[in-house]
Amino acid sequence: MTHVPAFDPTAAARSVVPFRRPEAGAQQPPAPQQERQPPQAEVLRVLGQNRFRYLHHNGAPYAVPYDGPPVAVPLRATAHTGTGSLRQHLIRAYLTEQNRTPSQSALADALAALDALAMHAVEVELPLRIAADPDAPAVTWLDLGRPDGESVRLSPDGWMLTYPDVETGPVWRRSRLVRPLPRPDRVSGGWRAGIEEFAALLPFTAETLPLAVGWLLAALRPDIPRPVAYLTGEQGTGKSTSGQMLAGVIEGARAPLRQAPESLRDLGPITAAGWVLALDNLSGLPGWLSDALCRIVTGDAQVTRALYTDDDVNVLTYQRPVLLTGIDLGALRNDLAERMLPLELQPIPRDKRRTAGALWAAYERAHPRILGALLDLATEVWADLPHAAADLTERPRLADFAELLHALDRVTGWHSLDAFHATQDALNETVLDGHPVAAALREWTVSPSFPPQGWTGTMAELHRLLGSDGRGLADGWPKTPAVLSARIRQVAPALRSRSIHVARTSGSNKHGKVWAVTYAPPS
Numbered sequence: 001m002t003h004v005p006a007f008d009p010t011a012a013a014r015s016v017v018p019f020r021r022p023e024a025g026a027q028q029p030p031a032p033q034q035e036r037q038p039p040q041a042e043v044l045r046v047l048g049q050n051r052f053r054y055l056h057h058n059g060a061p062y063a064v065p066y067d068g069p070p071v072a073v074p075l076r077a078t079a080h081t082g083t084g085s086l087r088q089h090l091i092r093a094y095l096t097e098q099n100r101t102p103s104q105s106a107l108a109d110a111l112a113a114l115d116a117l118a119m120h121a122v123e124v125e126l127p128l129r130i131a132a133d134p135d136a137p138a139v140t141w142l143d144l145g146r147p148d149g150e151s152v153r154l155s156p157d158g159w160m161l162t163y164p165d166v167e168t169g170p171v172w173r174r175s176r177l178v179r180p181l182p183r184p185d186r187v188s189g190g191w192r193a194g195i196e197e198f199a200a201l202l203p204f205t206a207e208t209l210p211l212a213v214g215w216l217l218a219a220l221r222p223d224i225p226r227p228v229a230y231l232t233g234e235q236g237t238g239k240s241t242s243g244q245m246l247a248g249v250i251e252g253a254r255a256p257l258r259q260a261p262e263s264l265r266d267l268g269p270i271t272a273a274g275w276v277l278a279l280d281n282l283s284g285l286p287g288w289l290s291d292a293l294c295r296i297v298t299g300d301a302q303v304t305r306a307l308y309t310d311d312d313v314n315v316l317t318y319q320r321p322v323l324l325t326g327i328d329l330g331a332l333r334n335d336l337a338e339r340m341l342p343l344e345l346q347p348i349p350r351d352k353r354r355t356a357g358a359l360w361a362a363y364e365r366a367h368p369r370i371l372g373a374l375l376d377l378a379t380e381v382w383a384d385l386p387h388a389a390a391d392l393t394e395r396p397r398l399a400d401f402a403e404l405l406h407a408l409d410r411v412t413g414w415h416s417l418d419a420f421h422a423t424q425d426a427l428n429e430t431v432l433d434g435h436p437v438a439a440a441l442r443e444w445t446v447s448p449s450f451p452p453q454g455w456t457g458t459m460a461e462l463h464r465l466l467g468s469d470g471r472g473l474a475d476g477w478p479k480t481p482a483v484l485s486a487r488i489r490q491v492a493p494a495l496r497s498r499s500i501h502v503a504r505t506s507g508s509n510k511h512g513k514v515w516a517v518t519y520a521p522p523s
Contacts, residue, residue: 040094040102044110047093048086054118057126057173058317061118063089069149070166072126072173075115082174087111124171129178129250129275131170132222138382140220142375143172145180145252152184152375154220156383159184159375177274179252184372191380194373197366198249201359202242203233208343210416211423212246214405215341217378219250219276219321224400225298227420228322228336230329233345239325240280241356242345245363247276247323249371253364257325264288271296272318282326290336296320297339331434334491337427338397341420380411396424428494436476437487438495440466445500445519454518456505459485462515 052063055072062072063086077085087107094102133139133153141164142152149172153162161183164170187194199209218226231239231246240257248255257280261267267289271277277296285293299319332340354362381404388407395402405417432438444450444466457465459481466484471477478484488495488502495502499520507514 040106041109041113043098044090044094044102044106045113047090047097048110048114049117051089051093052086054114054121055126055171056118056121056123059123061115061121062126062173063114063118064166064171065089066166068166069147070164070169070171071149072171075111075118082176082178086114126173127170127222128173128175128272130220130222131172134168134170140222140378140382141170142181142220142250143174143178144183145174145178150183154375154378154382156379158379175273177251177256179255181250181252182368182371184375185368186376187369187373191373191377194369195377198370198373201363201366202245203238203345203348204242205344205346207419207422208345210408210412210414211341211405211419212343213374213377214401214408214416214420215321215343216246216249216374217381217408218401218404220374220378221400221404223299223319224404225319225339225398226321226401227339227341227398228293228297228324230340230342231323231325231345232327232342234347235327237345237347239327239345241359243278243280243323243325246343247278248363249367249374251276251278253367254360257323260289264292267292268318271320274320276321276323278323278325280325282324282329284330285332285336287333290333293322294335294339297322332427332431334431334435334494337431338424338493340423340427342423342427377408377411381407384410396421425497428497431491431494432498435487435491435494436471436474437466437478437484438491440471441488441495441500441502441517442498445517446521450519454516456514456516458509458512459515460512462517 048063051067052065052073054075055062055064057072061075063075064070064072071083073083073086073089075086078087079085090107090110091102094100127141127143129143129145131141131143133141136155138156140154142154144150144152149163150161151164151170151172153160153164164172195209195213198213202212204212212229215226215229218224229246231243233239243257244255247257251274255276255278257278258270260279260282261270296318297320299317384407385403388410389403391410392403392406402417402420405420408414408416432442455462463478463481463484467477478487492502499522501516501518503516505514505516
């Protein structure tokens with residue numbers, strides 16, 4: 001049994017150190033202090049300042065990593081599938097360095113501080129998919145959409161795979177519609193071998209194939225007006241699949257085709273979010289969509305009221321290649337017809353049909369070679385473009401595209417510009433046939449009642465003249481002379497292409513201003 005000594009209160013009292021009040025003025029030893037950690041919000045802010053520089057695009061702030069691909073990250077988005085948001089980048093960096101999760105309030109405070117610091121950042125253009133080189137106008141960049149930022153630098157001297165300089169090169173903007181492209185291959189047989197593979201996959205006619213290649217080359221050029229590619233053909237010609245493949249050459253395999261939006265407000269965001277605006281299976285074009293497509297191919301800006309504000313706006317600017325598919329678009333307006341590029345697809349024989357899986361597998365195998373062949377051809381066309389522009393004597397409305405086709409013909413020996421002019425003539429006929437005023441003028445000017453020296457009179461007199469024989473009672477006929485004048489202006493270019501000229505003269509009479517109608521039949 002263990003012996004426990006008895007408690008001795010006297011010994012215990014002797015072991016207690018007595019308390020003594022410190023003397024006045026005596027210096028006390030410092031008390032130990034725990035090292036103070038900076039707040040989470042400050043740590044996140046410093047990470048954001050040290051790892052990113054800041055830019056503005058269309059009034060919205062973006063962050064670009066100093067040590068990373070030249071891809072802009074949105075500041076105000078909570079999540080972004082194309083690039084990740086700055087919020088996600090800061091959470092990842094904090095987890096890596098601190099091995100813990102930052103609080104939501106700290107993230108909000110840090111992002112608010114970084115947003116304020118970015119308020120005076122320089123306003124720049126953040127291109128999507130295609131960009132001009134800031135220092136060399138003849139050089140074009142193609143974003144492959146890869147996580148490492150690898151891109152194609154395309155110049156008249158050739159093309160190469162490289163990375164744009166994060167300070168001086170283009171900084172890419174990406175969205176969910178920017179899909180990765182394969183690394184292009186240099187085809188041993190040159191660009192002709194790659195184009196032959198392309199032609200074997202899509203059922204273009206011999207006349208249409210050069211136009212399709214020309215449209216793809218125009219899609220590689222930033223900031224030029226391009227025609228609206230319209231894939232048409234009878235049922236069973238593979239319009240939707242061909243549209244996906246044609247757009248997919250520079251947008252990524254299986255690039256989605258979209259249905260036409262229901263309003264102009266919906267059209268702007270889906271146009272700005274991708275490079276090629278591809279609308280599938282159209283059976284007609286309402287007036288607002290026809291006008292919008294004309295603006296999109298030449299350059300447009302959509303201004304809408306910002307949400308939850310009374311005096312602020314959102315601005316979307318874009319100039320995009322447009323692709324449509326359909327059997328019949330119906331009556332076309334003249335301004336859209338002048339910007340259209342019909343691409344006819346030929347029927348696919350039964351013994352040539354393939355399953356969708358086999359066709360897409362063949363396309364994805366050939367895609368790197370098709371893209372490489374297109375880039376090889378583009379370098380030659382880019383080099384000849386200044387000479388072709390100087391050599392071209394007549395230009396249609398899309399003059400930039402005509403110069404490109406002329407350079408393409410000089411390089412390849414094709415006749416794509418002649419084919420383009422032929423499609424424009426056919427579209428003029430379509431416009432005139434589907435326009436009641438144009439049809440009435442054509443019928444009148446070739447009739448024996450039309451004066452050989454031409455006709456002069458007021459618009460009211462022309463309205464009564466053309467509306468005779470019951471035509472004025474038909475649906476869609478202009479009810480007033482002012483509406484008739486507006487309808488004539490709509491189709492004036494198409495009428496002039498058929499030698500019918502309607503113009504106001506310098507004279508007038510007691511009934512109003514005098515107009516002249518002349519017709520000089522081709523010899």
